[in-house]
Amino acid sequence: MQVANGQEKLYQELIEAGLVLSQERDLDVLLDKIVETALSIAQADACSLYVIQNNVLEFKIARNLTLEKKNVSYPKNSFQLKLDSNTLAGHVAVSGKTLNIQDVHRLHDQYDFKFDNSSDIKLGYETRSMLVVPVKNLSGTVVGVLQLINHNRNGEILPFPREVISPLTVIANQSGISITNTLLSNQLEEAHIETVYRLGMAAETRDKETGNHLKRMSHYSKILAKAIGMDETYQQTLLNAAPLHDVGKIGIPDHILQKNSKLTPEEWEIMKTHAELGYQILKDSKAPLLNMGAEIALSHHEKFDGTGYPKGLKGDRIPLEGRITAIADVFDALTSRRCYKKAWDFSDVQDYCTSEKGKHFDPELVDRFFEQMTEIVSIYNKYKD
Amino acid sequence: MQVANGQEKLYQELIEAGLVLSQERDLDVLLDKIVETALSIAQADACSLYVIQNNVLEFKIARNLTLEKKNVSYPKNSFQLKLDSNTLAGHVAVSGKTLNIQDVHRLHDQYDFKFDNSSDIKLGYETRSMLVVPVKNLSGTVVGVLQLINHNRNGEILPFPREVISPLTVIANQSGISITNTLLSNQLEEAHIETVYRLGMAAETRDKETGNHLKRMSHYSKILAKAIGMDETYQQTLLNAAPLHDVGKIGIPDHILQKNSKLTPEEWEIMKTHAELGYQILKDSKAPLLNMGAEIALSHHEKFDGTGYPKGLKGDRIPLEGRITAIADVFDALTSRRCYKKAWDFSDVQDYCTSEKGKHFDPELVDRFFEQMTEIVSIYNKYKD
Numbered sequence: 001m002q003v004a005n006g007q008e009k010l011y012q013e014l015i016e017a018g019l020v021l022s023q024e025r026d027l028d029v030l031l032d033k034i035v036e037t038a039l040s041i042a043q044a045d046a047c048s049l050y051v052i053q054n055n056v057l058e059f060k061i062a063r064n065l066t067l068e069k070k071n072v073s074y075p076k077n078s079f080q081l082k083l084d085s086n087t088l089a090g091h092v093a094v095s096g097k098t099l100n101i102q103d104v105h106r107l108h109d110q111y112d113f114k115f116d117n118s119s120d121i122k123l124g125y126e127t128r129s130m131l132v133v134p135v136k137n138l139s140g141t142v143v144g145v146l147q148l149i150n151h152n153r154n155g156e157i158l159p160f161p162r163e164v165i166s167p168l169t170v171i172a173n174q175s176g177i178s179i180t181n182t183l184l185s186n187q188l189e190e191a192h193i194e195t196v197y198r199l200g201m202a203a204e205t206r207d208k209e210t211g212n213h214l215k216r217m218s219h220y221s222k223i224l225a226k227a228i229g230m231d232e233t234y235q236q237t238l239l240n241a242a243p244l245h246d247v248g249k250i251g252i253p254d255h256i257l258q259k260n261s262k263l264t265p266e267e268w269e270i271m272k273t274h275a276e277l278g279y280q281i282l283k284d285s286k287a288p289l290l291n292m293g294a295e296i297a298l299s300h301h302e303k304f305d306g307t308g309y310p311k312g313l314k315g316d317r318i319p320l321e322g323r324i325t326a327i328a329d330v331f332d333a334l335t336s337r338r339c340y341k342k343a344w345d346f347s348d349v350q351d352y353c354t355s356e357k358g359k360h361f362d363p364e365l366v367d368r369f370f371e372q373m374t375e376i377v378s379i380y381n382k383y384k385d
Numbered sequence: 386m387q388v389a390n391g392q393e394k395l396y397q398e399l400i401e402a403g404l405v406l407s408q409e410r411d412l413d414v415l416l417d418k419i420v421e422t423a424l425s426i427a428q429a430d431a432c433s434l435y436v437i438q439n440n441v442l443e444f445k446i447a448r449n450l451t452l453e454k455k456n457v458s459y460p461k462n463s464f465q466l467k468l469d470s471n472t473l474a475g476h477v478a479v480s481g482k483t484l485n486i487q488d489v490h491r492l493h494d495q496y497d498f499k500f501d502n503s504s505d506i507k508l509g510y511e512t513r514s515m516l517v518v519p520v521k522n523l524s525g526t527v528v529g530v531l532q533l534i535n536h537n538r539n540g541e542i543l544p545f546p547r548e549v550i551s552p553l554t555v556i557a558n559q560s561g562i563s564i565t566n567t568l569l570s571n572q573l574e575e576a577h578i579e580t581v582y583r584l585g586m587a588a589e590t591r592d593k594e595t596g597n598h599l600k601r602m603s604h605y606s607k608i609l610a611k612a613i614g615m616d617e618t619y620q621q622t623l624l625n626a627a628p629l630h631d632v633g634k635i636g637i638p639d640h641i642l643q644k645n646s647k648l649t650p651e652e653w654e655i656m657k658t659h660a661e662l663g664y665q666i667l668k669d670s671k672a673p674l675l676n677m678g679a680e681i682a683l684s685h686h687e688k689f690d691g692t693g694y695p696k697g698l699k700g701d702r703i704p705l706e707g708r709i710t711a712i713a714d715v716f717d718a719l720t721s722r723r724c725y726k727k728a729w730d731f732s733d734v735q736d737y738c739t740s741e742k743g744k745h746f747d748p749e750l751v752d753r754f755f756e757q758m759t760e761i762v763s764i765y766n767k768y769k770d
Binding site (some may be wrong): 006007011014015019020022023025066070137138139170173176177178180181184186187188189190191192194195196198199202203205206247250251253254255281282285286287289290 | 393396399400403404405407408410414416471518522523524555558559562563565566569572573574575576577579580581583584586587588591635636638639640666667670671672674675
């Protein structure tokens with residue numbers, strides 16, 4: 001190899017960090033890794049990271065190695081700075097230029113800001129040198145600010161040497177790209193989940209159902225999925241797909257869907273088609289969320305003993321998400337007030353569901369469900385109508 | 386600087402390429418850039434890129450500098466290879482290991498594949514050395530294969546030197562991560578668009594409307610947006626949001642929505658609430674698609690002279706997307722057969738719409754719309770009922 005060892009190691013570290021940062025899709029983990037990498041590249045004692053969201057600088061995360069060694073806890077709560085030159089981070093975000101400050105206590109008059117040492121005093125820390133780098137993507141858009149504090153060489157606090165600026169700029173660029181990508185994916189995922197929910201709500205509205213039934217029953221479903229050991233992805237998909245269970249009601253005629261008295265046997269047969277209709281609206285999608293929604297729409301009225309509809313499936317032949325949402329749906333219906341009935345007490349609902357073990361419900365799921373009473377009550381209270 | 390010049394340049398090239406590849410979100414552009422970078426790093430004469438999709442190796446893109454210089458056109462059409470060891474690319478995809486072949490005409494018996502020279506003969510090209518690198522993300526999942534052909538040093542074709550393997554592996558890793566990220570975003574975006582469409586379809590089904598009305602009217606809307614010079618993003622958002630225009634019909638009672646005779650004035654007033662109901666279903670979203678959908682639902686029955694509903698807005702006070710979809714919606718209604726009427730001829734529809742310039746429709750939009758007859762007819766034929 002023809003490369004001087006130190007430089008070569010640095011380049012390899014930069015390349016490796018670039019790969020790691022560009023692969024990370026979880027925003028919190030990504031921000032953690034950015035701060036970790038910046039601390040190491042700059043040999044800094046502390047680092048804060050701000051991200052621009054809704055036109056403000058959002059403080060996201062900080063590390064302080066000295067305070068951590070001394071077991072001093074320091075503020076990690078999010079706060080916001082205005083996007084103007086009245087603060088150090090704001091100045092760098094607005095100007096898009098790196099600031100290398102030898103000693104924060106001797107700032108020139110050319111800046112609109114002064115160093116605010118109140119936090120240092122509170123924590124017994126002394127901020128001296130600072131390197132503040134704009135986090136940009138390649139288009140030059142400032143996405144955030146990296147604020148590095150106290151360059152530490154063998155225990156001595158020195159100004160940040162010029163040589164760290166260029167590698168830190170590489171890390172800041174990669175961070176800008178990865179943060180932008182991650183925020184975009186998160187927005188897209190939220191948009192998808194939100195649209196699915198509005199589809200469920202649109203069906204609910206036809207049914208003249210109001211309130212938080214969809215929220216409660218989907219959270220109950222997730223709690224049960226977690227209790228039986230299903231993984232995070234399954235739990236999350238179920239949480240977001242469960243609101244689609246009654247989407248087929250969009251296709252049920254008003255005079256049946258909104259009838260105030262008991263349905264005739266013929267009307268009841270039509271009412272029951274909502275399971276198949278919901279499946280028709282959602283089936284054959286490439287989206288996992290809609291696929292699970294289709295399964296749930298089709299199977300949430302099947303019963304464990306095979307007396308349910310539309311297919312009369314028995315036991316394990318009913319998809320798991322159908323068996324889970326069946327319990328969550330009935331539990332919420334019974335514990336809620338409807339125009340024709342009062343809300344039941346939890347203990348009465350538990351008695352009823354227990355009596356339906358092996359009949360309407362998967363017996364094991366009933367047991368697991370009622371073991372989660374603390375979580376269930378907390379959802380019940382959070383989304384009370 | 387302590388770094389030998391050549392190595393330093395290479396490292397900087399790798400870092401720069403990493404940033405560029407990790408920022409790119411358009412799959413085709415990304416694949417182009419990957420091949421470009423790989424050619425340059427490996428000093429190769431040609432390069433092909435395969436991506437694994439649905440469990441096959443999908444050939445995506447190739448470059449051949451020699452053939453390009455000679456103006457020989459070579460196949461760029463997508464084809465598929467099985468994911469097994471019967472081909473070179475398949476072998477590398479399955480094994481996950483790089484193959485460095487000095488001369489493809491002298492392959493050892495240890496491989497299940499032989500070099501297929503039929504394409505060389507057809508093109509008058511001679512493949513000799515090959516470097517085939519698996520495209521992996523950091524989790525080690527093989528995402529595709531980069532196949533580099535003929536290492537070119539000053540016009541001489543040589544085997545690929547060992548030194549290019551390590552930088553190429555960096556590029557392959559970055560490519561793997563970026564391809565994975567881009568495919569995931571694309572899937573998420575498709576899922577979002579698909580869900581929006583199913584929401585529109587669910588409303589359509591209640592109306593007992595069938596067929597491709599939503600597809601046609603949203604494409605007509607896009608054609609008009611393009612004709613008046615709106616940008617790609619607007620055109621695309623409009624294309625995907627237009628299917629939501631009648632989503633409020635979910636809330637209209639059956640006896641009005643499905644009435645076979647003329648509506649009474651009172652029924653008509655209720656029917657008209659579908660604009661506001663649609664807005665209620667879609668409003669206050671963070672998703673641009675739903676926001677535009679809300680605007681369209683609310684305003685697609687406004688008329689240019691202020692005689693429309695629900696707000697009786699006039700001229701430019703009607704949102705542009707409302708004025709566009711009004712034309713697209715009426716045009717499709719008139720050119721389609723309905724149970725109560727025949728489909729009109731295009732020329733009659735054009736006469737009618739022209740007579741409504743400044744009354745129902747924005748006069749300028751009517752003119753621009755009918756200038757696009759070729760594109761309109763092609764959509765009409767593509768999505769015929």
